[in-house]
Amino acid sequence: MLQFFQEIKDELAVVERELQNALQTPDPLLTETATHLLKAGGKRLRPAFSLLGGKCFNFNLERILPLAVALELIHMATLIHDDVVDDAQTRRGKPTIRACWGNRISTHVGDYLFARSLIIIARYDNPLIPRVLADTSVKMCEGEIQQISGSFTEDQSVRDYFYRINRKTALLIAASCQLGAVACGAPADIHLALRRYGHYLGMAFQITDDILDLVARQGQLGKPVGSDLRQGIITLPVIYALEQSPRREYLKTLILSREKDEKQIQEAINLILDCGAIEHSAAIVRKYVFKAKEALGVLPEKPAKNILGAIADFIGVRKF
């Protein structure tokens, strides 16, 4: 993905410095824990999308910088709480905050990063920025709760799945693209087009993630293959296979079992692959990629527009 960020390399370096600055606190323990995940790296996708969104209009780094920092803080806060919730040991190849300091510290550090983002957002006079981010945050929580209440249950439609991945992934990417343009003073037709682009791209991105969880080669993902199946999270290829596989009753038993061994995970994956669920899901990714690129149509001809289009094409074929 990084090849697309050449255009905004310098700006991303400034965002990185500002993220570091934002997490310097009077308490050494708090500074250490808050910067722990930051130091583990990450692609800074959301800041990057906000910068590219801004570059589709009258780009102004100073105006966009607080937003870019806040977006990454919100994202990091959700990751830290997700690691508490999932008892995760590693994240981005490093031990998680909860693995190093326990759940008590992690819960508060996640809250802290989120609250820090609010201070930064409160600098904006345009009320659309805090409003969109507040709305996005609420919906992200709704998605998380729905993912938990829906895990290990067969009764899930494609509609439930789209509802959930929109909240889990697409909304914050849509907000990043949109608000980058909003921060630079773009009119509604431009920032709403960017929002649509971000929505479709985020959906394509998450479906691809869910496909890769089943088909990636070991070691390619930074997490074990089949981790969604282990957690009972029902993704698009699974929903398709539960409808279409000739052995769907047996597959259901495998998927709903909370105690699966590695052999059963592999068996379930094979059944999902055999019925064409991956091809079906990949076709849906292509539809979203098409819609994402279509949304770019109204934007002025600028390099950033072409980069966003190229990112969409890349999502459709990415293997990592």
Added chain:
Amino acid sequence: MLQFFQEIKDELAVVERELQNALQTPDPLLTETATHLLKAGGKRLRPAFSLLGGKCFNFNLERILPLAVALELIHMATLIHDDVVDDAQTRRGKPTIRACWGNRISTHVGDYLFARSLIIIARYDNPLIPRVLADTSVKMCEGEIQQISGSFTEDQSVRDYFYRINRKTALLIAASCQLGAVACGAPADIHLALRRYGHYLGMAFQITDDILDLVARQGQLGKPVGSDLRQGIITLPVIYALEQSPRREYLKTLILSREKDEKQIQEAINLILDCGAIEHSAAIVRKYVFKAKEALGVLPEKPAKNILGAIADFIGVRKF
């Protein structure tokens, strides 16, 4: 405390209805968990202080209502995360969300309530309201982290203690008093006086809480006596006793021990009581109560002003 809220009884009932409405969601599990703590009751102190703050100027319920609801949502979010962090089984005499649904749900429900408060706050055009609340939220997290890193360590000054209880308790009460007036359009001299009042009152309130944790009769608190000692939280009477008790070395050993039995807890309490730590702490409460009432001086003569004064007097003598 409830006798003081007679003046705002009707408004508090409206706040209660709005809180209920704010937590109706499309997901039954989310609605049930989010309203669980609300149904357990609680004094709604922060909404009450915001109403009383507003009643010190040109009171307007419609303008103050979103704030009052948001303050209680923020408070509830911190309680839910505190219960995760402390493995708490009961809160307000009822099983906690984490006891009923586990840590995963509790973490997300806490995040959800906090995010809901942001949507409500984003309705205000006056940027002071989101700014004060964002700043308060960050500092509350700092206080929590400091409480954890400072627990079971003797090296704590009275200054550390005041820093911590300001963040833990006083800041949100100060913000409630202040922003109630801000929402009603009060000028700076009035809302800043209310903020000072809330700060001093909150400090007096928390020190009293910390005294009662040592001297209340069993059953009076809704939690066991000495629970701070059990958690290694070093409060004002303890800091005083660690300096002044003739048996301070032995007391230190008792307090720093992570595995205390009931006899040792009682022994530590007796040593703290014997050296006059309670009288010393109560004298500090009286100073804060005096300063709280002094801060009210500049406010116009209205019933709410007298009620705030009476609440301060009550804090100085409360036994529950």
